[in-house]
Amino acid sequence: MKILVVAPSWIGDTILAQPLLTLLKRNDPTARIEVLAAGWSAPLLARMTEVDAVIANPFGHGEFNFWARRALGRRLASANYSAAYVLPNSWKSALVPCFAGIPRRIGYQGESRYLLLNERHRLDSLSHPQLMQRYAALAGPLPAILPLPHLSSTMEQQQAARRALDLPLEASPFIFCPGAEFGPAKRWPTQHFAALARLVATSQHPVWLIGSDKDRAVGDEIAAAAQGAALNLCGRSSLEQALDLIATARCVISNDSGLMHVAAALERPLVALYGSSSPAYTPPLSSHAKIMSRNLPCSPCFQRECPLAHFDCMNGITPQQVAATIDATLAS
Numbered sequence: 614m615k616i617l618v619v620a621p622s623w624i625g626d627t628i629l630a631q632p633l634l635t636l637l638k639r640n641d642p643t644a645r646i647e648v649l650a651a652g653w654s655a656p657l658l659a660r661m662t663e664v665d666a667v668i669a670n671p672f673g674h675g676e677f678n679f680w681a682r683r684a685l686g687r688r689l690a691s692a693n694y695s696a697a698y699v700l701p702n703s704w705k706s707a708l709v710p711c712f713a714g715i716p717r718r719i720g721y722q723g724e725s726r727y728l729l730l731n732e733r734h735r736l737d738s739l740s741h742p743q744l745m746q747r748y749a750a751l752a753g754p755l756p757a758i759l760p761l762p763h764l765s766s767t768m769e770q771q772q773a774a775r776r777a778l779d780l781p782l783e784a785s786p787f788i789f790c791p792g793a794e795f796g797p798a799k800r801w802p803t804q805h806f807a808a809l810a811r812l813v814a815t816s817q818h819p820v821w822l823i824g825s826d827k828d829r830a831v832g833d834e835i836a837a838a839a840q841g842a843a844l845n846l847c848g849r850s851s852l853e854q855a856l857d858l859i860a861t862a863r864c865v866i867s868n869d870s871g872l873m874h875v876a877a878a879l880e881r882p883l884v885a886l887y888g889s890s891s892p893a894y895t896p897p898l899s900s901h902a903k904i905m906s907r908n909l910p911c912s913p914c915f916q917r918e919c920p921l922a923h924f925d926c927m928n929g930i931t932p933q934q935v936a937a938t939i940d941a942t943l944a945s
Contacts, residue, residue: 614641614643614644614645614695614696615644615645615647615692615693615694615695616637616644616645616646616647616694616695616696616697616698617647617648617649617668617689617692617694617696617697617698617710617713617715618630618633618634618646618647618648618649618697618698618700619648619649619670619697619698619699619700619701619706619707619709619710619720620648620649620650620651620654620658620670620700621700621701622651622674622701623794623871624654624657624794624852624870624871624872624874624875625869625870625871625873625874625895626700626744626895627650627654627657627658627871628657628762628764628871628874628875628877628878629743629744629745629748629762629874629895629898630700630745630748631661631663631760631762631763631878632745632748632749632759632760632761632762633698633700633748633749633751633752634646634648634661634663634664635663635760636749636752636753636756636760637663637698637752638663640752640753645665645666646663646664646665647664647665647666647667647668647692647694648664648666648667648668649668649670649709650667650668650669650670651669651670652669652670652671653852654667654852655667655669656851656852656853656856657764657852657853657856657875660764660765660766660856661763661764661765662763662765668689671685672705677705679705679708682705682708682709682712683708683712685709685712686708686709686710686711686712686713686714687712687713689709689713690712690713690714692713694710694713694715695715695716695717696715696716696717696718696719697710697713697715697717697718697719698719698720698751698752699718699719699720699726699730700720700748700751701723702720702721702723702724703723703724704723704724704725704726704729707720707723707726707729707730708729710729711728711729711730717731717732718730718731718732719732719734719751720732720733720734720751721733721734721735721736721747721751722734722735722736734750734751737750741755742893742894743893743894743895743896744894744895745759745762745895745898746759761878761898761899762874762877762878762898763878763880764856764860764875764878764879766856766857766860766879770853770857770860771857771858771860771861773857774850774853774854774857774858775858775861777854778846778849778850778854778858780821780858781819784817784818784819785817785818785861785862785863786818786819786820786821786858786861786862786863787810787813787814787818787819787820787821787862787863787864787865787866787939788820788821788822788823788858788859788862788864788865788866788876789806789809789810789820789821789822789823789835789843789865789866789867790822790823790824790865790866790867790868790870790872790873790876791803791806791822791824791828791831791832791835791847791868792824792825792827792828792831792847792868792870792872793868793869793870794825794827794870794871795890795917796889796916796917796918797917797918798888798889798914798916798917798918798919798924798927799868799869799870799888799889799890800831800868800927801868801886801888801927801930802924802927802928803831803834803835803838804838805927805928805930805931805932805935806822806835806839806843806866806932807834807835807836807837807838807839807840807842807843808838808932809866809932809935809936810835810839810842810843811839811840811842812932812933812936813936813939814839814842814843818863819844820839820842820843820844821843821844821846821858822835822836822843822844822845822846822847823846823847823850823855823858823859823872824846824847824848824855824872825847825848826847826848827848828847828848829845829847829848831847832845832846832847832848833845846858855872855875856875856879859872859875859876859879859881860879860881862876862881862882863882863943864881864882864883864884864939864942864943865881865882865883865884866883866884866886866935866939867883867884867885867886868885868886869885869886869887869888869890869892869895873885873897874895874897874898876897876899876902877897877898877899877901877902878898878899880899880901881901882901882902882939882942882943883897883899883901883902883903883942884902884903884905884935884938884939884942885897885902885903885904885905886905886906886927886930886935887904887905887906887912887913887926888906888907888912888913888924888926888927888930889912889913889914889915889916889919889926890913890915891913891915892904892906901942903938903941903942905930905934905935905938906926907925907926907929907930909925909926909929911925911926912926
């Protein structure tokens with residue numbers, strides 16, 4: 614069997630889709646799984662043993678481009694896929710498998726995709742409250758224990774990343790992930806990150822800030838306020854290098870973001886900070902993770918910015934509380 618999986622657009626969602634891939638391989642160990650995904654996610658998917666190939670999805674987030682999707686689908690028709698699993702719920706995301714003539718096209722009903730998908734699932738949010746469960750249920754009834762995401766990282770890859778970024782090879786860093794693509798309501802305040810860096814950084818356990826180029830300014834703010842206790846690597850590393858740096862972390866402190874899910878899949882000690890989003894929906898899937906959330910009546914609000922303008926859900930998580938949680942995480 615040859616399977617095409619249309620991947621989500623976000624880093625975290627891509628990792629949460631890995632249990633589905635694992636179940637597909639369990640159902641047919643000889644199946645070949647190819648993933649249609651944004652080019653930036655190829656290094657991430659390459660660290661999943663279930664993925665046999667990645668096909669670059671040329672369409673930007675939100676881009677429709679009907680005729681280009683039709684052309685891509687027709688090019689993929691010769692690949693002779695047996696089934697396609699369409700993970701995004703949008704109408705446009707189901708176009709390529711349809712134009713490729715894939716016999717089984719599986720996904721949630723989403724945006725009234727009656728003609729595009731021929732095996733449409735209805736979402737049971739009560740039975741499947743987590744996004745990971747919803748993806749995995751497309752493969753059939755869920756097992757009693759779901760497989761967790763797992764990304765590989767070798768010692769050679771970790772050392773290569775450090776050499777490329779001129780970082781000390783022997784350090785055991787605290788890694789802070791201060792970004793969150795969705796919006797500022799998911800981000801712990803920069804002054805809190807800086808204060809935490811001053812509390813935990815040592816010569817053997819430095820603080821490194823990891824994120825995309827969009828997080829560079831936030832990283833600069835934290836590094837300046839930390840007064841030398843934090844090194845800003847946001848925007849300096851590729852996603853692959855970020856993965857290999859996180860794989861060596863003494864502990865990762867992260868907002869609810871894609872890199873949080875990377876840390877969980879690498880099984881690193883992790884403190885995950887939640888404010889506007891819900892740990893019931895997209896928790897870090899790791900026994901090494903501890904979740905910090907104030908569980909206020911106004912959260913989760915799922916807004917990009919605090920609608921009440923006080924941001925108590927994140928402001929009220931103090932650096933001292935996070936430092937204590939780090940100690941508890943490392944002791945467990």
